[in-house]
Amino acid sequence: MGCGRVILCVLFPPLAVLDRGCGSIVIVTLLTLAGWVPGVIGALVINNNRKA
Numbered sequence: 928m929g930c931g932r933v934i935l936c937v938l939f940p941p942l943a944v945l946d947r948g949c950g951s952i953v954i955v956t957l958l959t960l961a962g963w964v965p966g967v968i969g970a971l972v973i974n975n976n977r978k979a
Contacts, residue, residue: 928974940970947973 940959944951951969951973961966 932974933971936970936974937967940966943970944973 932943943954943958944955955966955969955973956968
């Protein structure tokens with residue numbers, strides 16, 4: 928995960944997971960609506976997963 932991706936995760940989490948699939952976008956969007964910090968954490972975890 929590059930530095931630009933980390934900055935994107937912090938600034939706008941749903942945009943950072945666009946290439947990970949529809950389920951990831953929905954999960955991160957719901958987490959972001961629940962609170963900014965859970966959305967950022969979710970985006971970082973999904974982007975840090977090397978299997979996807």
